[in-house]
Amino acid sequence: MTFxxxxxxxxxxxxxxxxxxxxxxVTVMEGTSYREIVEHNGGAVIAAVKDDGRMIMxxxxxxxxxxxxLEAPAGKIDAGEEPMSAALRELKEETGYTAGHIQxxxxxxxxxxxxxxxxxxxxxxxxTAGETAxxxxxxxxxxxxxxxxxxxxxxxxxxxxxxxxxxxxxxxxLKDAGQLPTG
Amino acid sequence: MTFxxxxxxxxxxxxxxxxxxxxxxVTVMEGTSYREIVEHNGGAVIAAVKDDGRMIMxxxxxxxxxxxxLEAPAGKIDAGEEPMSAALRELKEETGYTAGHIQxxxxxxxxxxxxxxxxxxxxxxxxTAGETAxxxxxxxxxxxxxxxxxxxxxxxxxxxxxxxxxxxxxxxxLKDAGQLPTG
Numbered sequence: 001m002t003f004x005x006x007x008x009x010x011x012x013x014x015x016x017x018x019x020x021x022x023x024x025x026v027t028v029m030e031g032t033s034y035r036e037i038v039e040h041n042g043g044a045v046i047a048a049v050k051d052d053g054r055m056i057m058x059x060x061x062x063x064x065x066x067x068x069x070l071e072a073p074a075g076k077i078d079a080g081e082e083p084m085s086a087a088l089r090e091l092k093e094e095t096g097y098t099a100g101h102i103q104x105x106x107x108x109x110x111x112x113x114x115x116x117x118x119x120x121x122x123x124x125x126x127x128t129a130g131e132t133a134x135x136x137x138x139x140x141x142x143x144x145x146x147x148x149x150x151x152x153x154x155x156x157x158x159x160x161x162x163x164x165x166x167x168x169x170x171x172x173x174l175k176d177a178g179q180l181p182t183g
Numbered sequence: 184m185t186f187x188x189x190x191x192x193x194x195x196x197x198x199x200x201x202x203x204x205x206x207x208x209v210t211v212m213e214g215t216s217y218r219e220i221v222e223h224n225g226g227a228v229i230a231a232v233k234d235d236g237r238m239i240m241x242x243x244x245x246x247x248x249x250x251x252x253l254e255a256p257a258g259k260i261d262a263g264e265e266p267m268s269a270a271l272r273e274l275k276e277e278t279g280y281t282a283g284h285i286q287x288x289x290x291x292x293x294x295x296x297x298x299x300x301x302x303x304x305x306x307x308x309x310x311t312a313g314e315t316a317x318x319x320x321x322x323x324x325x326x327x328x329x330x331x332x333x334x335x336x337x338x339x340x341x342x343x344x345x346x347x348x349x350x351x352x353x354x355x356x357l358k359d360a361g362q363l364p365t366g
Contacts, residue, residue: 003322005246014196014204016219019297021197021204026246029322035246036199038221040297063188063209063218064299065292106340108348109248110293111300114202114223116247119345139186139212155356157289162302162345165291169352173338176359 003029018076040117044087045074047105047167048097048124051182055150055171056095056127057164059141070143070153072164074119083107083120091124093133095142100126101181105170110162119163123171125181147175186212201259223300227270228257230288230350231280231307234365238333238354239278239310240347242324253326253336255347257302266303274307276316278325283309284364288353293345302346306354308364330358 005026014021020039025032048056055072062069075090077083084102091097105121134140145153151172153159159168174180188209197204203222208215231239238255245252258273260266267285274280288304317323328336334355336342342351357363 004244007246016206017217019219019221023199024246034200036202037247038202038297043296061187062292062295063190063207064220064297065295068187069292069295071295104340106337106343106348108343108345109245109252110345111298112245112248112252112254112344113226114221114247115294115298117294118343151356154289155353157287160289160291160301161295162291162293162349165289166345166348166352169349169356170338173334173352173355 005035008032036114038111038115038117040115041079042077042083042118042120043074044077044083044090045072045119045121045163045167046087046091046124047072047121047171048091048095048099048127049147049171049180049182050127050144053147053175053182054144055147055168056097057143057145057150058094059143060139069161070159070164071161072167074163077120084122087120087122087124092130094138094140096130096132097124097127098130099124100128105167108163108166121163121167121170123174147171188218191215219297221294221298221300223298224262225260225266225301225303226257227260227266227273228255228302228304228346228350229270229274229307230255230304230354231274231278231282231310232330232354232363232365233310233327236330236358236365237327238330238351239280240326240328240333241277242326243322252344253342253347254344255350257346260303267305270303270305270307275313277321277323279313279315280307280310281313282307283311288350291346291349304346304350304353306357330354
């Protein structure tokens, strides 16, 4: 039996640049408890697949992991921005590519136990190369990999970014089903 | 070019029950910046597949999403606990099942932009049913689904929990490759 937790009190602990943290007092089955909840505006994730079947990936240092990660292009959604617009904007900024075709893949809660963050995953195809427009202080390498190679890297634990694992395996499923709209 | 951000100062903002929040001042390409970082002890995620090919899923209310989510069994790793031990413990607690075989699938950073959390994904097979031992105030429904059905649900956006999307699609890949060690 699932139980809906109702909020009795909410306390804002921190309001920051990319996230807020609050603590909610909630009803549970027997009495009350507390939930620590990260507020986040959400992000857009882009599986960008070229006509030759290669997918565009980015490499960047990630402070929480203290290492460089290989990831699908992604970025935060600005206030009031549509997820699809954010996806096209971030793809252009981080990789220089513009997409002739975009379709929603899915959305994901990366850490539903404590975070409200929702990531919106899109498939971008019919790509045209252009100039990047990195945000100030973004240090990003762009790389291309065959989808089968990426899927193999996910299966071998060589790609550990969650949103990228989902994006790659979804694209792999579409490819194997003959449903990838590439040229 | 990837750039390693070095920590100049760190400020603990909040120390809580399941997470801490800190703010690091770091070096970036031109000067300094701040990184808001969630500290989390990590978790274990279990893809539990029965001999008949059905996978054990749990349904529970998730306060950050304000709705019931269908997820793979999972739980926080206790201090000093091995991820594999946590996986077997959580599988037993949440579903009642014990596993005759366990193997690591991968690990994932669910929100590498702002969280140190690492999830360790395991495949559990040769399952034996038993009694559950829910944590106090866990309200969980247990359900079973065919792997192909779950993969289809992921592809249709009907499963939106990130760790579960990864676990399901990895098991689907293994199944399609004939590498699933079920009876």
